[in-house]
Amino acid sequence: MACFGLVILAFFIGQVSAAVSGSTSTVNREINGPTLIEETTFIVPNDYNDTTRPGTPGVLLDVNCTAYIPKLGPFSEKDMEYYISIVLLCGWRDERLPSPNNQSVMVDESYNNIWRPTIWPMVHADILKKEDLLYPVLHPGSVVYLMQRFDFRVPCLMQLYTYPHDRQMCSLILGFVGGIKVRWQASHYFQSDNSPIIISMPHVRSVFRIDQVDFNSFTLNVQSYGDTCIYQSGSCDYSGYDECLKMGIKCFKAENLNTTSCLKCLQKGGKCANETQDCSPYLDKVNPVGDFHTTLELRFVLSRSLGYQILHTYVPSFCVVAVSWISFWLDPASAPARTGLGVTTVLTMVTLSTKVRPAPELNYIRAIDIWVIGCKIFVVLALLEYAFVNYASRQTSKAPKSPVRTTDEGEAEKWKHSLDAKEESLDGTNDFQLPKLTFTGYKMAKKLDYVSRFLFPAGYIAFVITYFVVFTSVDQ
Numbered sequence: 001m002a003c004f005g006l007v008i009l010a011f012f013i014g015q016v017s018a019a020v021s022g023s024t025s026t027v028n029r030e031i032n033g034p035t036l037i038e039e040t041t042f043i044v045p046n047d048y049n050d051t052t053r054p055g056t057p058g059v060l061l062d063v064n065c066t067a068y069i070p071k072l073g074p075f076s077e078k079d080m081e082y083y084i085s086i087v088l089l090c091g092w093r094d095e096r097l098p099s100p101n102n103q104s105v106m107v108d109e110s111y112n113n114i115w116r117p118t119i120w121p122m123v124h125a126d127i128l129k130k131e132d133l134l135y136p137v138l139h140p141g142s143v144v145y146l147m148q149r150f151d152f153r154v155p156c157l158m159q160l161y162t163y164p165h166d167r168q169m170c171s172l173i174l175g176f177v178g179g180i181k182v183r184w185q186a187s188h189y190f191q192s193d194n195s196p197i198i199i200s201m202p203h204v205r206s207v208f209r210i211d212q213v214d215f216n217s218f219t220l221n222v223q224s225y226g227d228t229c230i231y232q233s234g235s236c237d238y239s240g241y242d243e244c245l246k247m248g249i250k251c252f253k254a255e256n257l258n259t260t261s262c263l264k265c266l267q268k269g270g271k272c273a274n275e276t277q278d279c280s281p282y283l284d285k286v287n288p289v290g291d292f293h294t295t296l297e298l299r300f301v302l303s304r305s306l307g308y309q310i311l312h313t314y315v316p317s318f319c320v321v322a323v324s325w326i327s328f329w330l331d332p333a334s335a336p337a338r339t340g341l342g343v344t345t346v347l348t349m350v351t352l353s354t355k356v357r358p359a360p361e362l363n364y365i366r367a368i369d370i371w372v373i374g375c376k377i378f379v380v381l382a383l384l385e386y387a388f389v390n391y392a393s394r395q396t397s398k399a400p401k402s403p404v405r406t407t408d409e410g411e412a413e414k415w416k417h418s419l420d421a422k423e424e425s426l427d428g429t430n431d432f433q434l435p436k437l438t439f440t441g442y443k444m445a446k447k448l449d450y451v452s453r454f455l456f457p458a459g460y461i462a463f464v465i466t467y468f469v470v471f472t473s474v475d476q
């Protein structure tokens, strides 16, 4: 207890003396020897000017950054934008901050702030939140690390021609103004220390799968895009994280954090390859004003998971179309059954198609629209086929009778005839006079149905195969 009191007192005295004397804690440390508090914090000297950039004037300051993405998504095709939380850990050398005792210490900014790079997201992105996540940390060799968190809403213009078989690319550009050469670099702060882009996979909320993340650092002149030169580029392969999505809530529990699967998923770095290029002629022109600056770019290469569409669109509509073929196996004479079936399948198809979200904001036809229209056409054709069969069968059976007699006479004659036929049939002699006429009508109808039994499934399967071959092979 007494010890604790002493620590508090030491802290209090340290703070007050630093404030009153205006001297730096580094000086104190050298004179008085290290105390517990002074070992863990570094108080920014009073003569430190946070408006001047560290490093040699006229030479770009190297800033290395790592991105940790704790939250990503959703990617909305309706609003053509996505949400991203990004923790940017950037390090640079500031000789004005001597690191004490060859140790890493926290920087206490209560009296004076240290210089920070000015980060400026591309103009179309909305900054929802921006905060320093932790105190800056000073490492041996006067290297300062700062962790900043940004929440952005970033536009991502999607091409939905092949929806839902589409692949998209969404990017994020961060400009660093004030004479800085910024580059991506992996950091030992994260468990996946070979990748500059680290994503918390259980926190990706999206219908898209992340296949790849590309990263670039380049010079950008806002007055002349011709001066763009990419001095660092690379890409990380993120495929095969399906099990991370299943982990979900499991990795929120402390008991599971040390399991290998959670370790792999919570800070997934991907397999990265990078290359650098010499852009010195362009880098020489980068100015501290900011109209010619260096930038970091991230690009998410996404492919849509088809699970939802397969379960809720493809399979149900396929079944409905298949059900409409039952009609061809039913008797052409059973009009209520066949019209009922036909109309029901048409209505079911209409209901199913309303579940496919229409996109009136797009002025083009998507793959899913072609699918829905195709299925509707097949179902309607099956219903029309019956109308044709029914009409054809009645035509042929009536054809020989109608020119001969008027209806009343015909009806009476038919009745008489059928009675005769029944009598004759008792004798076992020729009774095929009237039934024969009906049979030819049926024959025609049956033939049509018989052909349809093969023609419709063959046509539909050809449509399905063409659809999937065309739209899964088209790569944007």
Ligand SMILES: *[C@@H]1O[C@H](CO)[C@@H](O)[C@H](O)[C@H]1NC(C)=O
Pocket (backbone or CB within 6 Å): 049, 050, 051, 052
């Ligand atoms: C910091 O430096 C700028 C010029 O680089 C100067 O205008 C400003 O007064 C300085 N501030 C302090 C507190 O010395």
Ligand SMILES: *[C@@H]1O[C@H](CO)[C@@H](O)[C@H](O)[C@H]1NC(C)=O
Pocket (backbone or CB within 6 Å): 062, 063, 064, 091, 092, 093, 143, 185
């Ligand atoms: C930044 O990265 C470059 C290249 O990898 C390296 O030479 C430099 O020392 C790094 N700077 C800091 C402050 O980490």
Ligand SMILES: *[C@@H]1O[C@H](CO)[C@@H](O)[C@H](O)[C@H]1NC(C)=O
Pocket (backbone or CB within 6 Å): 102, 140
């Ligand atoms: C600083 O610490 C590192 C290891 O932590 C050691 O190798 C190095 O010699 C130390 N430097 C000084 C000046 O004490």
Ligand SMILES: *[C@@H]1O[C@H](CO)[C@@H](O)[C@H](O)[C@H]1NC(C)=O
Pocket (backbone or CB within 6 Å): 184, 185, 186, 194, 195, 196, 234, 272, 273, 274, 275
């Ligand atoms: C680039 O690749 C080199 C060697 O393969 C590696 O040492 C370096 O850390 C990589 N840089 C990034 C940013 O991934």
Ligand SMILES: *[C@@H]1O[C@H](CO)[C@@H](O)[C@H](O)[C@H]1NC(C)=O
Pocket (backbone or CB within 6 Å): 255, 258, 259, 260
């Ligand atoms: C994880 O921690 C638990 C205790 O919290 C321990 O029982 C278990 O063995 C640890 N697992 C691994 C892989 O270290």
